Amino acid sequence: MVNRSHTYRTRAVILRRRSYSDADRILTVFTPRLGKRVLIAKGARKTTSRKAGHLELFSHANLLVAQARTWDIVTETVTVESFLNLRTNLDGISRAAYICELVDAFTAEDDENEALWELLLLCLRELNALPESAPQHDLLLRWFELHLLFQMGFQPELFACLGCGEDLRPVLNFLHLHAGGVFCPDCGRAQKGAEPITAQTLKILRHLARTQWESLRELRLGQSTALAVESVQQRYLVTVLERRLKSADFIFRLRQSSGTDDGAASNEAESSVDGLDNPPSPANPSYKATP
Ligand SMILES: [Zn+2]
Numbered sequence: 609m610v611n612r613s614h615t616y617r618t619r620a621v622i623l624r625r626r627s628y629s630d631a632d633r634i635l636t637v638f639t640p641r642l643g644k645r646v647l648i649a650k651g652a653r654k655t656t657s658r659k660a661g662h663l664e665l666f667s668h669a670n671l672l673v674a675q676a677r678t679w680d681i682v683t684e685t686v687t688v689e690s691f692l693n694l695r696t697n698l699d700g701i702s703r704a705a706y707i708c709e710l711v712d713a714f715t716a717e718d719d720e721n722e723a724l725w726e727l728l729l730l731c732l733r734e735l736n737a738l739p740e741s742a743p744q745h746d747l748l749l750r751w752f753e754l755h756l757l758f759q760m761g762f763q764p765e766l767f768a769c770l771g772c773g774e775d776l777r778p779v780l781n782f783l784h785l786h787a788g789g790v791f792c793p794d795c796g797r798a799q800k801g802a803e804p805i806t807a808q809t810l811k812i813l814r815h816l817a818r819t820q821w822e823s824l825r826e827l828r829l830g831q832s833t834a835l836a837v838e839s840v841q842q843r844y845l846v847t848v849l850e851r852r853l854k855s856a857d858f859i860f861r862l863r864q865s866s867g868t869d870d871g872a873a874s875n876e877a878e879s880s881v882d883g884l885d886n887p888p889s890p891a892n893p894s895y896k897a898t899p
Pocket of ligand 1: 791792793795796
């Protein structure tokens with residue numbers, strides 16, 4: 609029997625799981641108050657296990673956990689949200705896998721980050737709610753990437769020049785991935801490894817960084833802008849993490865095999881995005897959705 613004084617309850621999203629011994633699973637989960645944890649679910653791979661159905665990847669569960677010497681042991685689970693819709697197609701699964709892999713890659717065990725927990729849940733709920741053919745999926749991933757970077761203290765500097773500190777103007781500036789941001793034309797020209805970044809790409813990056821998702825749902829990017837933003841963010845993530853994520857490559861391959869880059873140009877919507885002359889984003893974005 610489990611000694612109740614050494615148990616704790618937590619909500620958790622299952623980020624990763626792997627088989628262990630004949631019947632067990634090792635789970636990497638993210639929680640609101642305990643950060644990332646590695647737990648063991650004994651007997652979870654047996655088809656008769658009452659736990660098995662509640663430990664699906666990406667699901668949001670309520671766990672009762674017993675403290676143990678190596679991995680704490682999951683003793684009871686109740687599913688809070690299973691996100692069934694996003695499991696019905698390969699695109700949905702790959703996007704959820706990507707979000708979870710990013711959270712896993714950027715966090716250390718036991719580092720509490722409640723804002724990141726809220727961000728993760730918000731994105732899983734949104735992916736689950738969006739129709740499969742909705743155009744917002746890619747934008748949601750870009751928004752998630754930037755806000756994850758912000759939460760982990762890696763957000764690129766998009767508002768003031770990394771060299772002279774002056775506010776960046778809506779001209780051709782210079783992006784420096786390893787330096788973590790943008791230089792003005794005067795400072796950027798002298799920087800080794802800097803690359804030009806258009807005013808339009810910078811404008812969209814800034815808009816994503818300082819806007820809550822609810823206000824972005826209607827935004828439609830033209831194909832070239834969407835690809836430019838994706839390219840900057842993907843390469844920046846690789847620079848920060850010093851590796852590519854498996855699920856990012858998988859999304860790219862899926863897109864290539866389907867041959868659809870549904871970026872119907874809509875520069876009108878893009879141009880309605882606030883220009884470069886706006887004040888920087890609020891310091892502490894909140895992702896509060898329903899609890
Ligand atoms: Zn400068």
